[in-house]
Amino acid sequence: MKSGARAFKRNARMALEDERLQKALGNIATGFIGKRARAVNALPEFEALRDAGRAIKEHTLAHLDHYLEHFEAQVKANGGEVHWASTPEQARRIVVDLCQRAGARRVTKGKSMVGEEIGVNKALEAADLETVETDLGEYIIQLAHEPPSHIIAPAIHKTRGDIARLFREHHRSYGLDGPLETPRQIVDEARQVLRGKFVSADVGITGANFLIAETGSSILVTNEGNGDLTASLPRVHIVLAGIEKVVPTLEDATVLLRLLGRSATGQEFTAYTSIHTGARRSGDLDGPEAFHVVLLDNGRSAMLGNEFHDMLRCIRCGACLNHCPVYGAVGGHAYGWVYPGPMGSVLTPLMMGLDEAGDLPNASTLCGRCEAVCPMSIPLPSLLRRLRQRQFTEKKGRRFTRMALAGWAFLALRPKLYQRVTNLGVAVLSRLGGRAGRLGRLPLMQAWTGARNLPAPQGQTFQAAWRRQGRR
Ligand code: SF4
Numbered sequence: 001m002k003s004g005a006r007a008f009k010r011n012a013r014m015a016l017e018d019e020r021l022q023k024a025l026g027n028i029a030t031g032f033i034g035k036r037a038r039a040v041n042a043l044p045e046f047e048a049l050r051d052a053g054r055a056i057k058e059h060t061l062a063h064l065d066h067y068l069e070h071f072e073a074q075v076k077a078n079g080g081e082v083h084w085a086s087t088p089e090q091a092r093r094i095v096v097d098l099c100q101r102a103g104a105r106r107v108t109k110g111k112s113m114v115g116e117e118i119g120v121n122k123a124l125e126a127a128d129l130e131t132v133e134t135d136l137g138e139y140i141i142q143l144a145h146e147p148p149s150h151i152i153a154p155a156i157h158k159t160r161g162d163i164a165r166l167f168r169e170h171h172r173s174y175g176l177d178g179p180l181e182t183p184r185q186i187v188d189e190a191r192q193v194l195r196g197k198f199v200s201a202d203v204g205i206t207g208a209n210f211l212i213a214e215t216g217s218s219i220l221v222t223n224e225g226n227g228d229l230t231a232s233l234p235r236v237h238i239v240l241a242g243i244e245k246v247v248p249t250l251e252d253a254t255v256l257l258r259l260l261g262r263s264a265t266g267q268e269f270t271a272y273t274s275i276h277t278g279a280r281r282s283g284d285l286d287g288p289e290a291f292h293v294v295l296l297d298n299g300r301s302a303m304l305g306n307e308f309h310d311m312l313r314c315i316r317c318g319a320c321l322n323h324c325p326v327y328g329a330v331g332g333h334a335y336g337w338v339y340p341g342p343m344g345s346v347l348t349p350l351m352m353g354l355d356e357a358g359d360l361p362n363a364s365t366l367c368g369r370c371e372a373v374c375p376m377s378i379p380l381p382s383l384l385r386r387l388r389q390r391q392f393t394e395k396k397g398r399r400f401t402r403m404a405l406a407g408w409a410f411l412a413l414r415p416k417l418y419q420r421v422t423n424l425g426v427a428v429l430s431r432l433g434g435r436a437g438r439l440g441r442l443p444l445m446q447a448w449t450g451a452r453n454l455p456a457p458q459g460q461t462f463q464a465a466w467r468r469q470g471r472r
Pocket of ligand 1: 320
């Protein structure tokens with residue numbers, strides 16, 4: 001598949017024809033969706049929790065400058081350092097610089113979407129730093145030289161056979177050649193390789209699910225425990241996070257954690273929830289000698305208070321991806337950048353521009369499932385519609401689409417003319433449908449009618465039928 005959000009259409013076509021990918025995507029329906037539904041149904045106060053979570057995020061966003069400054073002061077008080085990055089380039093430079101100042105040669109990394117957003121692995125490798133992903137899914141795609149295809153399950157597009165082949169190819173040099181037929185065997189082999197990397201790493205980089213202003217802590221959830229080994233064994237711990245991750249108190253974070261686990265994987269709580277506060281203090285048995293937090297803006301502050309403000313409440317749970325029929329059909333790589341699915345179709349154009357990612361707001365049926373399951377009640381369909389509107393007013397969409405929309409708007413503003421034209425259209429299509437009542441390939445509508453027949457309109461338009469009904 002081609003990288004870049006411009007290639008959505010081509011990527012989607014290829015994904016639909018890829019049998020192995022289609023088989024792997026089938027796991028989403030049987031896994032995440034059912035587990036989330038059971039977890040939510042088992043918690044009567046889920047809706048109340050959702051309202052509380054939304055209120056916490058909205059309050060924090062309304063006072064974001066205050067909470068970020070407070071967070072920085074607390075990190076400093078704990079002996080750590082906060083670094084501010086407006087752009088991915090600045091963030092990369094800061095991370096590479098911190099690693100070089102630490103004299104690092106090997107870097108271990110936990111899963112971090114901000115790390116993907118800034119392309120930190122490439123920057124570290126270009127600086128001759130060996131970089132090892134420690135989350136199993138991220139490790140698999142690192143071996144495959146692929147980007148993640150899901151924000152919480154990066155290798156969801158891989159089957160067990162794909163992973164076994166990858167491990168055989170890359171692990172022979174470690175003297176590993178055992179069977180890889182069960183998930184247990186696969187996990188055990190990854191563990192054998194990664195153990196040595198954990199203990200010999202100089203720097204550990206993790207993401208953060210939340211940052212706590214009152215204590216200067218970062219909270220990280222994982223199901224593998226790799227985040228803890230990445231954060232506490234190396235000499236230096238670097239946390240990568242977007243500025244919207246801060247919340248006022250630990251109490252606030254617990255509300256969001258209860259929503260996150262259930263929405264993401266259907267767990268009441270993720271297996272490991274770790275709180276990292278500063279570097280090792282005297283008397284501590286373990287922990288890093290230095291603690292750094294790199295805070296990334298990359299377009300986030302521009303969204304504060306504007307028509308896309310709601311998107312800043314996102315806690316990256318992945319529920320909108322799991323329930324999206326488009327994501328379920330084409331997978332994450334088709335979206336061409338790090339954030340796929342409905343949340344990615346909003347975020348990518350906002351971060352990269354509509355010229356780069358103009359197809360994505362249109363890669364949605366607007367069925368509303370994403371909004372219904374979003375624990376932060378983000379109105380994703382409305383945000384997608386706003387992007388489409390912006391695309392239209394800035395003349396950035398396809399010319400034909402713009403002309404069709406302008407034509408429709410012209411008619412919609414003139415009801416009498418609209419009724420006459422639609423009556424005529426219905427009559428013509430009805431006649432073209434013939435006795436079968438179905439239409440084959442239609443000019444200008446090949447994408448809809450190329451693979452399926454369109455039922456021909458029956459009788460009259462809705463408005464005509466309604467008027468007639470009223471006269472009876
Ligand atoms: S938009 Fe909502 S459902 Fe999607 S990842 Fe963000 S919080 Fe989860």
